[in-house]
Amino acid sequence: MDIAESAIALPVAATTRAGIYHYDEYDREFLRERVAEFRDQVERRLAGALSEDEFKPLRLMNGLYLQLHAYMLRCAIPYGVLSSEQLRQLAHIARTYDRGFGHFTTRQNLQFNWIKLEEAPDALAALAEADLHALQTSGNCIRNVTTDEFAGAAADEVVDPRVYAEILRQWSTLHPEFSYLPRKFKIAITGAQNDRAAIQVHDIGLLAKRGPNGEAGFEVWAGGGLGRVPIIGTKLRAWLPEPEFLSYMEAVLRVYNALGGRENIHKARIKILLRDLGAARFTELVEREFATLPREKFRLDPAVVAAIRAHFAPPAFLALPEAAEVLARQVAADTAFADWVAHNTHPHRQPGYISAVISLKPIGGIPGDASAAQMDAVAELADRYSFDEIRVTHVQNLVLPHVRQDELFAVWRALDALGLATANIGTVTDIIACPGLDYCALANARAIPVAQLLSERFADLRRQYDIGPLTLNISGCINACGHHHVGAIGILGVDKKGEEFYQITLGGSAGNDAAIGEIVGPAVPYDAVVDAVETIVHTYLAHRQAGEAFLAAYRRLGVAPFKEALYAIA
Amino acid sequence: MPLLEQGFPVADRFVPVADDAPLPDAPAIVSLARLQREAEALAGRNVALGVQVASTTKPEDLAPLLDRVALLVVEFPKFRDGRGFTIARTLRERYGYTGEIRAVGHILPDQYAFLVRCGFSSVAVPEAADLSVWAAALGRFHVAYQAAVDAAPVVSGLRRRLALG
Numbered sequence: 001m002d003i004a005e006s007a008i009a010l011p012v013a014a015t016t017r018a019g020i021y022h023y024d025e026y027d028r029e030f031l032r033e034r035v036a037e038f039r040d041q042v043e044r045r046l047a048g049a050l051s052e053d054e055f056k057p058l059r060l061m062n063g064l065y066l067q068l069h070a071y072m073l074r075c076a077i078p079y080g081v082l083s084s085e086q087l088r089q090l091a092h093i094a095r096t097y098d099r100g101f102g103h104f105t106t107r108q109n110l111q112f113n114w115i116k117l118e119e120a121p122d123a124l125a126a127l128a129e130a131d132l133h134a135l136q137t138s139g140n141c142i143r144n145v146t147t148d149e150f151a152g153a154a155a156d157e158v159v160d161p162r163v164y165a166e167i168l169r170q171w172s173t174l175h176p177e178f179s180y181l182p183r184k185f186k187i188a189i190t191g192a193q194n195d196r197a198a199i200q201v202h203d204i205g206l207l208a209k210r211g212p213n214g215e216a217g218f219e220v221w222a223g224g225g226l227g228r229v230p231i232i233g234t235k236l237r238a239w240l241p242e243p244e245f246l247s248y249m250e251a252v253l254r255v256y257n258a259l260g261g262r263e264n265i266h267k268a269r270i271k272i273l274l275r276d277l278g279a280a281r282f283t284e285l286v287e288r289e290f291a292t293l294p295r296e297k298f299r300l301d302p303a304v305v306a307a308i309r310a311h312f313a314p315p316a317f318l319a320l321p322e323a324a325e326v327l328a329r330q331v332a333a334d335t336a337f338a339d340w341v342a343h344n345t346h347p348h349r350q351p352g353y354i355s356a357v358i359s360l361k362p363i364g365g366i367p368g369d370a371s372a373a374q375m376d377a378v379a380e381l382a383d384r385y386s387f388d389e390i391r392v393t394h395v396q397n398l399v400l401p402h403v404r405q406d407e408l409f410a411v412w413r414a415l416d417a418l419g420l421a422t423a424n425i426g427t428v429t430d431i432i433a434c435p436g437l438d439y440c441a442l443a444n445a446r447a448i449p450v451a452q453l454l455s456e457r458f459a460d461l462r463r464q465y466d467i468g469p470l471t472l473n474i475s476g477c478i479n480a481c482g483h484h485h486v487g488a489i490g491i492l493g494v495d496k497k498g499e500e501f502y503q504i505t506l507g508g509s510a511g512n513d514a515a516i517g518e519i520v521g522p523a524v525p526y527d528a529v530v531d532a533v534e535t536i537v538h539t540y541l542a543h544r545q546a547g548e549a550f551l552a553a554y555r556r557l558g559v560a561p562f563k564e565a566l567y568a569i570a
Numbered sequence: 571m572p573l574l575e576q577g578f579p580v581a582d583r584f585v586p587v588a589d590d591a592p593l594p595d596a597p598a599i600v601s602l603a604r605l606q607r608e609a610e611a612l613a614g615r616n617v618a619l620g621v622q623v624a625s626t627t628k629p630e631d632l633a634p635l636l637d638r639v640a641l642l643v644v645e646f647p648k649f650r651d652g653r654g655f656t657i658a659r660t661l662r663e664r665y666g667y668t669g670e671i672r673a674v675g676h677i678l679p680d681q682y683a684f685l686v687r688c689g690f691s692s693v694a695v696p697e698a699a700d701l702s703v704w705a706a707a708l709g710r711f712h713v714a715y716q717a718a719v720d721a722a723p724v725v726s727g728l729r730r731r732l733a734l735g
Contacts, residue, residue: 034711036710037707044703049703140650170728175716176683176687177655177688178655246716254656254660257652257656258653304727307727
């Protein structure tokens with residue numbers, strides 16, 4: 001054990017509680033006050049004391065959007081971590097206040113699409129009963145922080161990012177200075193070698209790592225983002241010591257709040273400020289702010305970090321010397337199970353355990369949708385097999401983080417019975433799609449039906465496996481909620497004289513090799529988009545070298561052969 | 571316009587003065603441009619001076635004037651424009667300004683506690699405002715999760731016990 005770890009040694013090595021941040025009296029008091037405040041604001045709005053213009057940012061900061069057909073409530077799932085009890089409560093809310101289902105999003109949140117304004121305060125109160133909220137899931141404030149869905153479980157993890165994600169959640173909650181920013185502000189943090197949190201395409205991206213003496217610190221990125229102007233972030237700092245964590249966040253946010261554009265909504269994100277000032281000047285301003293702000297006041301006390309870390313203490317893992325062997329035998333005996341294990345699991349740091357990914361991408365289904373019954377069933381599986389814990393991934397799937405390898409077969413059988421065992425994680429049918437024109441007031445085109453058609457076209461698992469790892473992301477408008485810029489294949493819905501067209505980009509990635517996809521050519525109409533994707537896939541298959549994944553092949557080949565295949569026929 | 575301090579209406583001893591009007595022999599609020607232009611003449615006066623600044627003002631530009639002004643009025647052109655929060659906080663924390671800082675313009679009661687936590691001492695509210703709504707908004711929350719200008723005591727971890735209203 002290194003110095004930094006021993007200094008914050010925990011009184012207990014393991015816990016029987018789910019690895020979530022457990023509220024105490026202060027957190028509950030705060031949330032009750034927040035729900036009461038919102039109830040008041042709704043009453044003032046209904047009484048006419050607040051104009052819609054004034055009410056809008058207030059409701060947005062409580063997660064309430066007005067969509068095409070109804071209000072949408074976006075519930076925060078802080079850094080994608082849920083206890084089974086919380087998931088059950090979300091199922092209850094889906095049944096009581098919505099139409100019996102919810103939609104998991106690319107920000108690891110859950111959206112309910114059919115909420116009534118007058119019932120919204122009750123829905124928030126129901127969330128609060130399970131220590132959940134919808135705070136800052138919208139509006140020009142610091143949004144729900146996202147992280148690696150395998151945090152605290154992944155074999156390649158160096159620092160547990162949940163600890164710092166929770167610190168960020170608390171620090172940013174009703175921040176008095178940074179709640180009326182020029183535009184929304186998204187922070188992602190990872191602590192693993194492989195970036196599964198897309199830190200290079202966030203307003204602030206953080207890589208938690210260890211210094212020479214084992215102490216925790218951060219690499220800090222800023223100014224990345226998707227949307228109308230996709231930009232890969234800039235590294236501001238190679239090393240930020242843990243005690244200075246919040247001071248530095250204050251400095252970045254203060255520079256942004258003071259200087260970020262407020263005239264034009266499309267030029268208001270921090271990425272534009274950073275681009276316009278230049279990385280050197282922006283970094284200089286942040287460092288100057290950092291040097292002059294009262295750092296003592298924001299210094300992160302090791303005792304505070306330790307107290308928060310205690311919430312994420314490892315569960316009571318058992319020594320399971322036989323488990324790997326049991327799993328190997330079951331894999332050898334059942335091809336369908338073997339397929340699922342090969343695609344839908346992730347290596348665990350604890351011998352004998354494994355993380356299981358629950359695909360919310362059934363063939364022909366709506367990406368990220370789950371019924372209340374499915375949520376309840378997953379909660380029960382988490383109780384039984386994963387220390388009461390569930391994760392939401394930023395590609396709209398769920399994870400049971402801590403499953404015994406010798407119980408994985410039982411988990412798979414149970415998921416299969418629920419229609420939740422599609423063995424397609426990371427394949428071409430593991431599609432990210434925003435709600436698009438079926439729900440969203442901003443959309444130019446439908447995204448969900450395109451995802452469904454593509455999923456059906458590539459339904460055959462053997463074909464998916466032959467194609468190999470391929471991210472396919474669909475956005476229904478330029479705001480890019482479907483992360484199309486960072487899909488190996490990206491699809492963007494556009495409106496051309498009232499008709500839905502789709503622009504295709506290739507070569508995007510949100511990982512360590514983050515890249516913005518390149519436009520392959522003119523947009524194609526709705527009826528042609530599935531064939532176009534198939535042509536792209538065929539072109540890859542025809543040109544790939546042995547073992548070469550789509551993205552690697554694209555980077556070697558460039559856009560030319562794909563362009564030729566797509567447009568030569570037309 | 572009613573002026574609120576700590577949730578209660580107070581008398582405003584300052585009068586705003588247009589750039590081309592003579593200064594009264596009473597506490598006056600002038601524009602930043604006038605203060606900079608007439609710095610010397612204004613420094614010789616024996617009555618309190620206030621200055622009104624736009625939300626685009628850089629705190630570092632105000633720093634050299636701070637020992638001359640008893641009141642700093644920060645404009646909020648639109649309640650969504652949050653630059654005023656940073657101005658007040660920077661003046662308090664970086665420049666140690668201890669005079670009055672007042673918020674004027676389009677401000678919602680729901681922002682009152684944020685103003686106070688960022689170092690504002692007073693807020694001018696619309697003539698027809700329901701003052702009970704403002705007072706209630708100030709006292710709404712008893713827990714805060716981050717350090718601010720106010721000296722709210724830490725209760726546990728990052729949490730602080732607020733007593734604003």
